[in-house]
Amino acid sequence: MSGSDAKPAASTGLSEAPEGAAATPQAPIAAVEEPPKAVPAADPAPAPAPSAPSEPTAAAVSKEEETTEEPSPLAELWAAAKAANHPEIWGVVLSDPESHVPSQIVLQKYLNANDGDLTKAKDQLTKTLEWRAKTKPLELVKKHFSKTKFEGLGFVTTYLNGPESTDPENKEVFTWNIYGGVKSIDETFGDLELFIEWRVALMELALAELSLATATKLITATYDPYKMFQVHDYKSISFLRQSPHVKSASAETIKVFAQNYPELLKEKFFVNVPAVMGFVYAFMKLFVAAKTIKKFHPMSNGLNLVHEFADSTVKGLGEKLPKEYGGKGEGLKDTGKGPLLE
Numbered sequence: 001m002s003g004s005d006a007k008p009a010a011s012t013g014l015s016e017a018p019e020g021a022a023a024t025p026q027a028p029i030a031a032v033e034e035p036p037k038a039v040p041a042a043d044p045a046p047a048p049a050p051s052a053p054s055e056p057t058a059a060a061v062s063k064e065e066e067t068t069e070e071p072s073p074l075a076e077l078w079a080a081a082k083a084a085n086h087p088e089i090w091g092v093v094l095s096d097p098e099s100h101v102p103s104q105i106v107l108q109k110y111l112n113a114n115d116g117d118l119t120k121a122k123d124q125l126t127k128t129l130e131w132r133a134k135t136k137p138l139e140l141v142k143k144h145f146s147k148t149k150f151e152g153l154g155f156v157t158t159y160l161n162g163p164e165s166t167d168p169e170n171k172e173v174f175t176w177n178i179y180g181g182v183k184s185i186d187e188t189f190g191d192l193e194l195f196i197e198w199r200v201a202l203m204e205l206a207l208a209e210l211s212l213a214t215a216t217k218l219i220t221a222t223y224d225p226y227k228m229f230q231v232h233d234y235k236s237i238s239f240l241r242q243s244p245h246v247k248s249a250s251a252e253t254i255k256v257f258a259q260n261y262p263e264l265l266k267e268k269f270f271v272n273v274p275a276v277m278g279f280v281y282a283f284m285k286l287f288v289a290a291k292t293i294k295k296f297h298p299m300s301n302g303l304n305l306v307h308e309f310a311d312s313t314v315k316g317l318g319e320k321l322p323k324e325y326g327g328k329g330e331g332l333k334d335t336g337k338g339p340l341l342e
Contacts, residue, residue, distance in 0.1 A: 077111070088132065090207045092212050180234060
């Protein structure tokens with residue numbers, strides 16, 4: 001994403017003669033025993049004819065025909081990022097992806113989200129930078145939200161293979177949205193802008209747990225361990241179907257996250273889902289890519305969530321989950337963290 005930071009031209013490899021090289025020795029002067037005989041002057045030699053211009057060497061032709069190497073897709077995204085008015089995404093201050101692994105991860109995610117289409121990736125990246133400049137998500141993490149409106153509704157948990165594990169494959173990050181804990185629809189969803197700010201703050205907390213700013217493993221189009229699980233718990237909220245506030249909040253959240261947080265979702269589980277929640281999926285199909293929709297898993301019973309993680313690289317992940325989701329761990333209020341509350 002930077003301007004094309006052109007590499008310096010390669011050295012020619014030519015070296016000058018060493019200073020102080022000895023002069024070529026002259027032949028010794030012979031002893032003269034008798035005067036030299038006169039030698040008749042020779043006719044002046046004809047001036048050499050002007051030589052035809054020499055043909056260019058193969059090396060010269062090759063150099064003239066040499067073309068400038070086109071920048072890589074990541075370099076072009078870096079150039080687009082430098083042209084924007086905001087330098088940061090997901091806690092990563094963007095830099096040259098050739099030498100900065102966190103920047104490579106961020107830019108590659110935008111390529112992956114658009115199946116390698118550079119034009120679309122540039123457009124999405126630029127819009128994200130514009131949105132972050134306006135919204136200031138990192139500042140929202142420091143903001144205190146209404147306890148009445150948002151207490152107990154969102155948590156982030158992290159599970160590791162050992163306390164010192166830094167390998168992203170030995171870490172699983174979860175965000176939990178406990179919509180069943182909503183006390184008042186009008187209080188929580190009535191102010192759409194405030195709800196989106198709270199939801200973004202929760203996402204940024206999860207991103208901080210992914211530690212992208214200190215990541216050391218490069219990603220590709222097929223390998224990317226820097227993703228998280230999301231769980232949405234809809235227990236006891238069949239009444240949400242009738243609320244225009246909830247529909248607006250759902251639609252706006254889906255749009256904001258699809259645009260500004262690509263390729264960060266590993267799997268999403270909708271647990272304790274009532275049949276009347278069909279409208280949520282209708283919104284998703286409008287704004288979310290088909291390959292992302294495949295990562296969504298509705299479940300009628302939250303206790304079955306534990307069975308979804310038998311193959312996790314984090315050993316015993318299922319058992320580490322809270323008891324209300326079939327695990328043996330403590331509740332989210334004891335182990336999770338969420339946006340600051342007043």
